[in-house]
Amino acid sequence: MPFFKTLVVVVVFLLTAIVARAIPYNFNEEIKWNNVQKFTINGGIEISRLSFDGAYYPYFDTVPEFVKSYPIHTTNALVSCSLQNAVYESFSAEEQALLKDYSLKELSITPDCKLIVSRKQPYVQVSFQPIRWNQASSSFEKLVSFDLVIQVDDQPERDYMSRERINSALAEGDWFKVKIDRSGIYKITYQELQEMGFNVSANPKKIAVFGNGGGILPEINNIPRHDDLVQNPILVVGEGDGSFDPNDYILFYGEGPVTWKYNSVSGVFNFQSNYYDDYSYYFITVLNEDASRIQTIQPPTGQHDVVIDEFTDYAHHELDEKNLFNTGRQWFGEVYDFSV
Incomplete structure (x- = not known):
């Protein structure tokens, strides 16, 4: 019997510990809506958009977002959030007119929440557009008050120090940096290497090119990325004799600073x-x-039955010359402010 009592106490303690890991945070919020905001930007372009105190506008969207961060107790957690006791009001005719082309007719609001850290303090950042579609009245409504419930599920502590430490590839040897302005196949000649100060008498089979491609780093922290320079496969023409001679050269494919990616959904x-x-x-x-x-791969053998005489190409013209508010990442090119 004493053993049974001890077992019951242990089981109850474990269940209590498991339940205690899920901690709800409750906040009451009100949204103070203002009149339609109207202003003119450079070039005489008139902008009208919905407005409320503390509104966040991605680019020049007509509908602003509610974005706010709430402090929590840990960074080791899974977080979720929901709106409860939501109160809505009708938009004015002027506000409804701004929403005539708004296509997201959601019947309820689903907030997005993510865990962030600022100055070593963990927060849950909550964001959503505070409007919904009322099917009965066939019109949009604005959210004016709600209770926000943030669920924080504690996770086991992660040992960040257990990650294997590595030395940078740049820690040893002599390195020579080259820059490119577009994607393509690049050729580096004997003479160009010599002008850089590269040791052209080195064994050409040991010549390597490192780089992580072009484009900007992901803005989301949990997207995988390389934590050091990556070696790229290259072709060294003339390396077979073990000597890098004046007629030898290097070929490699480099990715430029801008990127093109195929969207399989939109095509x-x-x-x-x-x-x-x-x-x-x-x-x-x-x-x-x-x-x-x-x-080197072996070319296909036999008689071909497909002839390719066309392909899809793409081009893009964009000059990042003007920032309307001198802040942020939204840039524009030529300003067409003349009349004929």
């Missing part, structure tokens, strides 16, 4: 500008072992 290529640099960078060095090389 189009999306262009991503680079706000931070006009160039991508690659690094040349000599390793202690044979470097990575482009592999």
Whole structure:
């Protein structure tokens, strides 16, 4: 019997500990809506948009977002949030007119929440557009008050120090930096390497090119990325004799500062500008072992039955010359402010 009592106490304690890991945070919020906001930006463009105190506007959206951060007790948690006791009011005719082309007719609001850290303090950042579609009246309504419930599920402490520490590839050897302004195949000649100060008498089979491609780093922290320079497969023409001669050269594929990515859902290529640099960078060095090389594949044999005489190309013209508010990442090119 004493053993049974002890077992019951242990089980109850464990269940209590498990339940205690889920901690709700409750907040009461009110949204103070203002009159339609109207202003003119450079070039005489008139902007009208909905407005409330503390509104956040992604770019020039007509409908602002409610964005607010709430302090919690830990960074090791899974978080979720919901709106309760929501109170809505009708928009005015002027406000409804701004929403005539708004296509997201959601019957309820689903907030987005994510865990962030600012000055070592963990927060849950909550964001959503505070409007909904009322099917009965066939009109939009604005959220004026609500109770926000944030559920924080504690997770086991993660040992950040257990991650294997590595030395940067740049820690050893001599490195030579080259920059490129667009994606394509690049050729580096014997003479160009010599002008850089590169040791052209090195074994060409040990010549390596490192680089992590072009484009900007992901803004979301949990998207995987390389934590060091990555070696790229290259082709060194003339390395077979073990000597890098004046007629030998290096070929490698480099990705420029802007990127194109195919969207399989829409069936189009999306262009991503680079706000931070006009160039991508690659690094040349000599390793202690044979470097990575482009592999040779056998061409198909037999008679061909497909003839390709066309392909889909893409082009993009964008000059990041003007920022309307001198802040943020929204840039524009030529200003067409003349009349004929």
